[in-house]
Amino acid sequence: MAKSEKEKQRIEKRIKNSELKALLEKVDPEYVQKTVIRKSSSHAKA
Amino acid sequence: MPALFGKNLDEDAAFVSKLWSELNKKTVANVGPAQNPSEDHFKPWDCLKICSLCDSNSFDIEEMEYRKGDLITDPYQLNSIQHLLLNEGSLITENMPIDQSEWPVMVDIKHRRQDAISSFQEGRALLSTSPFLDELYSNLIEFVVPLDRDKPSGYDSSLARGVIFRTFPEGRTGLLAGFQLAHGLGHQVGMSLFSIDSIFDSDPEKEIFYEVRHDIRTAEHAFVSATALAFMTIFSRSIYGDRARPFISDDHVSGYAEHLPDALSAAVRSLRNGCVLTQFGEKTVNGMASLIY
Numbered sequence: 001m002a003k004s005e006k007e008k009q010r011i012e013k014r015i016k017n018s019e020l021k022a023l024l025e026k027v028d029p030e031y032v033q034k035t036v037i038r039k040s041s042s043h044a045k046a
Numbered sequence: 047m048p049a050l051f052g053k054n055l056d057e058d059a060a061f062v063s064k065l066w067s068e069l070n071k072k073t074v075a076n077v078g079p080a081q082n083p084s085e086d087h088f089k090p091w092d093c094l095k096i097c098s099l100c101d102s103n104s105f106d107i108e109e110m111e112y113r114k115g116d117l118i119t120d121p122y123q124l125n126s127i128q129h130l131l132l133n134e135g136s137l138i139t140e141n142m143p144i145d146q147s148e149w150p151v152m153v154d155i156k157h158r159r160q161d162a163i164s165s166f167q168e169g170r171a172l173l174s175t176s177p178f179l180d181e182l183y184s185n186l187i188e189f190v191v192p193l194d195r196d197k198p199s200g201y202d203s204s205l206a207r208g209v210i211f212r213t214f215p216e217g218r219t220g221l222l223a224g225f226q227l228a229h230g231l232g233h234q235v236g237m238s239l240f241s242i243d244s245i246f247d248s249d250p251e252k253e254i255f256y257e258v259r260h261d262i263r264t265a266e267h268a269f270v271s272a273t274a275l276a277f278m279t280i281f282s283r284s285i286y287g288d289r290a291r292p293f294i295s296d297d298h299v300s301g302y303a304e305h306l307p308d309a310l311s312a313a314v315r316s317l318r319n320g321c322v323l324t325q326f327g328e329k330t331v332n333g334m335a336s337l338i339y
Contacts, residue, residue, distance in 0.1 A: 017052045024242065032204045
Protein backbone atom coordinates (compact mmCIF):
# COMPACT_ATOMS: atom_id res chain seq x y z
CA MET A 1 0.00 0.00 0.00
CA ALA A 2 1.22 3.49 -0.75
CA LYS A 3 2.95 5.06 2.23
CA SER A 4 1.88 8.66 1.81
CA GLU A 5 -0.83 10.77 0.23
CA LYS A 6 1.68 12.16 -2.23
CA GLU A 7 2.67 8.68 -3.29
CA LYS A 8 -1.01 7.70 -3.63
CA GLN A 9 -1.62 10.69 -5.91
CA ARG A 10 1.42 9.83 -7.99
CA ILE A 11 0.07 6.31 -8.47
CA GLU A 12 -3.41 7.55 -9.44
CA LYS A 13 -1.98 9.86 -12.11
CA ARG A 14 -0.42 6.89 -13.86
CA ILE A 15 -3.84 5.29 -14.39
CA LYS A 16 -5.05 6.82 -17.68
CA ASN A 17 -7.59 4.21 -18.74
CA SER A 18 -11.12 5.32 -17.82
CA GLU A 19 -12.38 1.71 -17.71
CA LEU A 20 -9.80 0.84 -15.10
CA LYS A 21 -10.71 3.95 -13.10
CA ALA A 22 -14.36 2.91 -13.19
CA LEU A 23 -13.49 -0.59 -11.97
CA LEU A 24 -11.67 0.87 -9.00
CA GLU A 25 -14.96 2.43 -7.88
CA LYS A 26 -16.39 -1.06 -7.49
CA VAL A 27 -13.87 -2.48 -5.00
CA ASP A 28 -15.66 -4.89 -2.67
CA PRO A 29 -13.59 -6.38 0.18
CA GLU A 30 -16.26 -9.03 0.79
CA TYR A 31 -15.02 -10.95 -2.27
CA VAL A 32 -13.03 -13.09 0.19
CA GLN A 33 -16.26 -15.00 0.89
CA LYS A 34 -16.24 -16.40 -2.64
CA THR A 35 -13.65 -19.11 -1.93
CA VAL A 36 -10.81 -18.26 -4.35
CA ILE A 37 -8.52 -20.03 -1.95
CA ARG A 38 -5.77 -21.52 -3.99
CA LYS A 39 -2.72 -23.63 -3.67
CA SER A 40 0.45 -23.57 -5.63
CA SER A 41 1.76 -26.83 -6.95
CA SER A 42 4.71 -28.84 -5.79
CA HIS A 43 6.43 -27.72 -8.95
CA ALA A 44 6.39 -23.98 -9.45
CA LYS A 45 5.98 -24.55 -13.18
CA ALA A 46 2.20 -24.07 -13.11
CA MET B 47 3.72 -3.62 -25.85
CA PRO B 48 2.85 -6.29 -23.25
CA ALA B 49 0.26 -5.31 -20.66
CA LEU B 50 -2.21 -7.16 -18.47
CA PHE B 51 -4.93 -4.58 -17.85
CA GLY B 52 -4.00 -1.19 -19.29
CA LYS B 53 -1.70 0.17 -21.97
CA ASN B 54 1.54 -1.00 -20.39
CA LEU B 55 2.92 -2.69 -17.30
CA ASP B 56 3.57 0.67 -15.65
CA GLU B 57 -0.14 1.53 -15.75
CA ASP B 58 -0.91 -2.03 -14.64
CA ALA B 59 1.30 -1.68 -11.56
CA ALA B 60 -0.39 1.60 -10.64
CA PHE B 61 -3.84 0.06 -11.18
CA VAL B 62 -3.19 -2.98 -8.98
CA SER B 63 -1.47 -0.86 -6.31
CA LYS B 64 -4.48 1.47 -6.18
CA LEU B 65 -6.86 -1.50 -6.14
CA TRP B 66 -5.09 -2.99 -3.11
CA SER B 67 -4.90 0.35 -1.37
CA GLU B 68 -8.70 0.67 -1.64
CA LEU B 69 -9.27 -2.96 -0.79
CA ASN B 70 -7.16 -2.83 2.35
CA LYS B 71 -8.69 0.47 3.45
CA LYS B 72 -12.23 -0.88 3.06
CA THR B 73 -11.30 -4.14 4.78
CA VAL B 74 -10.03 -2.24 7.84
CA ALA B 75 -13.22 -0.15 7.84
CA ASN B 76 -15.38 -3.28 7.71
CA VAL B 77 -13.45 -4.94 10.53
CA GLY B 78 -14.04 -1.96 12.79
CA PRO B 79 -11.87 -0.53 15.59
CA ALA B 80 -12.82 -3.22 18.10
CA GLN B 81 -11.37 -5.92 15.87
CA ASN B 82 -8.45 -3.90 14.53
CA PRO B 83 -7.18 -1.45 17.17
CA SER B 84 -4.54 -0.10 14.79
CA GLU B 85 -7.48 1.44 12.83
CA ASP B 86 -5.95 2.45 9.52
CA HIS B 87 -3.28 -0.23 9.39
CA PHE B 88 -4.32 -3.26 7.39
CA LYS B 89 -3.28 -6.67 8.70
CA PRO B 90 -3.66 -9.78 6.55
CA TRP B 91 -5.76 -11.56 9.19
CA ASP B 92 -8.36 -8.79 8.84
CA CYS B 93 -9.59 -10.71 5.78
CA LEU B 94 -10.50 -13.62 8.07
CA LYS B 95 -12.30 -11.27 10.43
CA ILE B 96 -14.68 -9.98 7.74
CA CYS B 97 -15.42 -13.47 6.45
CA SER B 98 -18.88 -14.46 7.67
CA LEU B 99 -17.81 -18.11 7.70
CA CYS B 100 -15.48 -17.32 10.58
CA ASP B 101 -16.50 -16.70 14.14
CA SER B 102 -14.85 -13.33 14.65
CA ASN B 103 -15.45 -13.56 18.40
CA SER B 104 -13.04 -16.46 18.60
CA PHE B 105 -10.09 -14.43 17.37
CA ASP B 106 -7.28 -13.81 19.73
CA ILE B 107 -4.46 -12.86 17.39
CA GLU B 108 -1.74 -10.72 18.79
CA GLU B 109 -0.48 -7.71 16.87
CA MET B 110 2.45 -8.80 14.72
CA GLU B 111 5.40 -6.52 14.21
CA TYR B 112 7.11 -7.01 10.87
CA ARG B 113 8.92 -5.10 8.18
CA LYS B 114 6.74 -5.00 5.07
CA GLY B 115 7.73 -7.60 2.51
CA ASP B 116 10.12 -9.47 4.78
CA LEU B 117 10.45 -13.17 5.44
CA ILE B 118 9.21 -13.92 8.97
CA THR B 119 12.01 -15.68 10.88
CA ASP B 120 11.10 -15.00 14.51
CA PRO B 121 10.25 -18.39 16.13
CA TYR B 122 7.59 -16.87 18.37
CA GLN B 123 5.80 -15.23 15.44
CA LEU B 124 6.09 -18.37 13.31
CA ASN B 125 4.66 -20.51 16.10
CA SER B 126 1.76 -18.06 16.44
CA ILE B 127 1.08 -18.30 12.70
CA GLN B 128 1.22 -22.10 12.84
CA HIS B 129 -1.26 -22.03 15.73
CA LEU B 130 -3.52 -19.69 13.78
CA LEU B 131 -3.49 -21.95 10.71
CA LEU B 132 -4.47 -24.96 12.81
CA ASN B 133 -7.18 -23.16 14.77
CA GLU B 134 -9.04 -19.87 14.17
CA GLY B 135 -7.45 -19.46 10.74
CA SER B 136 -8.00 -22.99 9.46
CA LEU B 137 -10.19 -21.57 6.68
CA ILE B 138 -7.03 -20.15 5.10
CA THR B 139 -6.04 -23.59 3.87
CA GLU B 140 -9.51 -25.10 3.58
CA ASN B 141 -10.26 -26.80 0.27
CA MET B 142 -6.59 -27.07 -0.55
CA PRO B 143 -5.44 -30.58 -1.39
CA ILE B 144 -2.85 -30.44 1.36
CA ASP B 145 -2.72 -31.44 4.96
CA GLN B 146 -1.37 -28.84 7.37
CA SER B 147 0.76 -31.54 9.03
CA GLU B 148 2.54 -32.13 5.72
CA TRP B 149 3.15 -28.45 4.99
CA PRO B 150 3.92 -26.98 8.42
CA VAL B 151 5.37 -23.56 9.04
CA MET B 152 9.16 -23.69 9.39
CA VAL B 153 9.23 -22.33 12.91
CA ASP B 154 12.98 -22.82 13.41
CA ILE B 155 14.23 -21.34 10.15
CA LYS B 156 16.50 -18.87 11.94
CA HIS B 157 18.45 -21.60 13.70
CA ARG B 158 18.28 -24.40 11.15
CA ARG B 159 18.14 -22.82 7.70
CA GLN B 160 20.15 -19.64 7.27
CA ASP B 161 20.55 -20.71 3.62
CA ALA B 162 16.79 -20.48 3.17
CA ILE B 163 16.85 -16.91 4.50
CA SER B 164 19.63 -16.09 2.04
CA SER B 165 17.67 -17.67 -0.82
CA PHE B 166 14.66 -15.52 0.04
CA GLN B 167 16.80 -12.37 0.08
CA GLU B 168 18.41 -13.26 -3.25
CA GLY B 169 15.02 -14.03 -4.76
CA ARG B 170 13.60 -10.72 -3.55
CA ALA B 171 16.60 -8.89 -5.03
CA LEU B 172 16.14 -10.67 -8.36
CA LEU B 173 12.48 -9.70 -8.39
CA SER B 174 13.57 -6.05 -8.46
CA THR B 175 15.02 -6.58 -11.95
CA SER B 176 11.41 -6.12 -13.08
CA PRO B 177 10.04 -2.65 -12.16
CA PHE B 178 6.52 -4.08 -12.43
CA LEU B 179 7.14 -6.94 -9.99
CA ASP B 180 9.28 -4.82 -7.70
CA GLU B 181 6.59 -2.15 -7.32
CA LEU B 182 3.80 -4.67 -6.77
CA TYR B 183 5.78 -6.72 -4.28
CA SER B 184 6.69 -3.56 -2.34
CA ASN B 185 3.12 -2.25 -2.31
CA LEU B 186 1.16 -5.48 -1.90
CA ILE B 187 3.08 -8.07 0.06
CA GLU B 188 2.94 -7.79 3.85
CA PHE B 189 5.21 -10.73 4.65
CA VAL B 190 6.36 -14.20 3.59
CA VAL B 191 5.90 -17.28 5.79
CA PRO B 192 8.45 -20.10 5.29
CA LEU B 193 7.08 -23.64 5.05
CA ASP B 194 8.93 -26.79 6.07
CA ARG B 195 8.91 -29.06 3.04
CA ASP B 196 11.59 -30.41 0.69
CA LYS B 197 9.81 -29.60 -2.56
CA PRO B 198 9.35 -26.12 -4.05
CA SER B 199 5.76 -25.41 -3.09
CA GLY B 200 3.40 -23.16 -1.20
CA TYR B 201 -0.07 -21.70 -1.10
CA ASP B 202 -1.85 -18.37 -1.19
CA SER B 203 -5.25 -17.42 0.14
CA SER B 204 -7.61 -14.50 -0.26
CA LEU B 205 -8.22 -14.90 3.49
CA ALA B 206 -4.60 -13.89 4.12
CA ARG B 207 -4.23 -11.15 1.54
CA GLY B 208 -0.65 -9.99 1.23
CA VAL B 209 0.91 -13.15 2.68
CA ILE B 210 2.95 -15.59 0.62
CA PHE B 211 3.41 -19.06 2.15
CA ARG B 212 6.38 -20.77 0.48
CA THR B 213 9.16 -23.32 0.84
CA PHE B 214 12.80 -22.48 0.20
CA PRO B 215 14.27 -25.94 -0.41
CA GLU B 216 17.81 -26.80 0.62
CA GLY B 217 20.44 -26.56 -2.08
CA ARG B 218 18.33 -24.32 -4.31
CA THR B 219 19.26 -20.88 -5.53
CA GLY B 220 17.76 -17.45 -5.10
CA LEU B 221 16.54 -17.78 -8.68
CA LEU B 222 14.06 -20.45 -7.63
CA ALA B 223 13.04 -18.26 -4.68
CA GLY B 224 12.44 -15.39 -7.14
CA PHE B 225 10.15 -17.60 -9.23
CA GLN B 226 8.39 -18.73 -6.04
CA LEU B 227 7.77 -15.12 -5.01
CA ALA B 228 6.60 -14.11 -8.51
CA HIS B 229 4.23 -17.10 -8.49
CA GLY B 230 2.76 -16.18 -5.10
CA LEU B 231 2.45 -12.52 -6.06
CA GLY B 232 0.59 -13.58 -9.22
CA HIS B 233 -1.83 -15.73 -7.22
CA GLN B 234 -2.50 -12.85 -4.86
CA VAL B 235 -3.15 -10.37 -7.68
CA GLY B 236 -5.32 -12.88 -9.59
CA MET B 237 -7.51 -13.49 -6.53
CA SER B 238 -7.87 -9.77 -5.79
CA LEU B 239 -9.33 -9.07 -9.25
CA PHE B 240 -12.53 -10.80 -8.11
CA SER B 241 -13.08 -7.80 -5.82
CA ILE B 242 -13.85 -5.57 -8.82
CA ASP B 243 -15.24 -7.93 -11.44
CA SER B 244 -16.76 -11.40 -11.68
CA ILE B 245 -14.25 -12.23 -14.48
CA PHE B 246 -16.69 -14.84 -15.84
CA ASP B 247 -20.13 -14.54 -17.41
CA SER B 248 -20.26 -18.33 -17.20
CA ASP B 249 -20.26 -20.17 -13.86
CA PRO B 250 -16.93 -19.45 -12.09
CA GLU B 251 -17.28 -22.82 -10.33
CA LYS B 252 -17.64 -24.66 -13.62
CA GLU B 253 -14.96 -27.32 -13.96
CA ILE B 254 -12.85 -26.96 -17.06
CA PHE B 255 -9.92 -28.81 -18.60
CA TYR B 256 -6.69 -27.06 -17.60
CA GLU B 257 -4.27 -27.90 -20.35
CA VAL B 258 -1.14 -26.89 -18.40
CA ARG B 259 -1.55 -29.69 -15.87
CA HIS B 260 -3.93 -31.85 -17.86
CA ASP B 261 -6.35 -31.78 -14.96
CA ILE B 262 -9.87 -30.58 -14.26
CA ARG B 263 -10.24 -27.48 -12.11
CA THR B 264 -12.76 -24.71 -11.61
CA ALA B 265 -12.70 -21.77 -13.97
CA GLU B 266 -11.72 -19.36 -11.20
CA HIS B 267 -8.90 -21.67 -10.12
CA ALA B 268 -7.64 -21.79 -13.71
CA PHE B 269 -7.76 -17.98 -13.90
CA VAL B 270 -5.73 -17.53 -10.70
CA SER B 271 -3.25 -20.18 -11.88
CA ALA B 272 -2.91 -18.43 -15.24
CA THR B 273 -2.21 -15.12 -13.50
CA ALA B 274 0.61 -16.78 -11.54
CA LEU B 275 2.07 -18.08 -14.81
CA ALA B 276 1.83 -14.59 -16.29
CA PHE B 277 3.81 -13.17 -13.37
CA MET B 278 6.42 -15.92 -13.66
CA THR B 279 6.71 -15.13 -17.36
CA ILE B 280 7.32 -11.45 -16.58
CA PHE B 281 9.99 -12.50 -14.06
CA SER B 282 11.57 -14.90 -16.54
CA ARG B 283 11.83 -12.14 -19.18
CA SER B 284 13.37 -9.73 -16.71
CA ILE B 285 16.05 -12.26 -15.73
CA TYR B 286 16.69 -14.14 -18.97
CA GLY B 287 15.97 -11.38 -21.49
CA ASP B 288 16.04 -13.02 -24.91
CA ARG B 289 18.50 -15.66 -23.78
CA ALA B 290 17.43 -19.23 -23.28
CA ARG B 291 19.46 -19.67 -20.10
CA PRO B 292 19.87 -17.61 -16.97
CA PHE B 293 23.20 -16.49 -15.58
CA ILE B 294 22.35 -18.45 -12.45
CA SER B 295 22.14 -22.17 -12.80
CA ASP B 296 19.44 -24.16 -10.98
CA ASP B 297 18.21 -27.51 -12.21
CA HIS B 298 14.64 -26.90 -11.13
CA VAL B 299 14.25 -23.71 -13.13
CA SER B 300 16.66 -24.43 -15.99
CA GLY B 301 13.88 -25.00 -18.50
CA TYR B 302 11.63 -22.13 -17.46
CA ALA B 303 12.58 -19.80 -20.32
CA GLU B 304 11.39 -22.38 -22.84
CA HIS B 305 8.57 -23.81 -20.75
CA LEU B 306 6.74 -20.73 -19.48
CA PRO B 307 5.49 -19.26 -22.79
CA ASP B 308 4.05 -22.66 -23.74
CA ALA B 309 2.46 -23.09 -20.32
CA LEU B 310 0.95 -19.61 -20.43
CA SER B 311 -0.38 -20.28 -23.96
CA ALA B 312 -2.01 -23.47 -22.70
CA ALA B 313 -3.55 -21.63 -19.73
CA VAL B 314 -4.98 -18.93 -22.01
CA ARG B 315 -6.41 -21.59 -24.36
CA SER B 316 -8.01 -23.39 -21.43
CA LEU B 317 -9.78 -20.24 -20.28
CA ARG B 318 -10.91 -19.23 -23.77
CA ASN B 319 -12.18 -22.72 -24.60
CA GLY B 320 -13.78 -23.50 -21.27
CA CYS B 321 -15.41 -20.25 -20.13
CA VAL B 322 -17.33 -17.18 -21.13
CA LEU B 323 -15.39 -14.19 -19.84
CA THR B 324 -16.64 -10.74 -18.90
CA GLN B 325 -15.24 -7.77 -20.79
CA PHE B 326 -12.60 -7.22 -18.10
CA GLY B 327 -11.90 -10.96 -17.89
CA GLU B 328 -11.38 -11.04 -21.65
CA LYS B 329 -9.12 -8.01 -21.50
CA THR B 330 -7.01 -9.63 -18.78
CA VAL B 331 -6.70 -12.94 -20.60
CA ASN B 332 -5.74 -11.04 -23.77
CA GLY B 333 -3.15 -9.24 -21.64
CA MET B 334 -1.75 -12.59 -20.55
CA ALA B 335 -1.54 -13.61 -24.20
CA SER B 336 0.35 -10.41 -25.01
CA LEU B 337 3.17 -11.60 -22.74
CA ILE B 338 3.81 -14.56 -25.05
CA TYR B 339 6.27 -13.66 -27.79
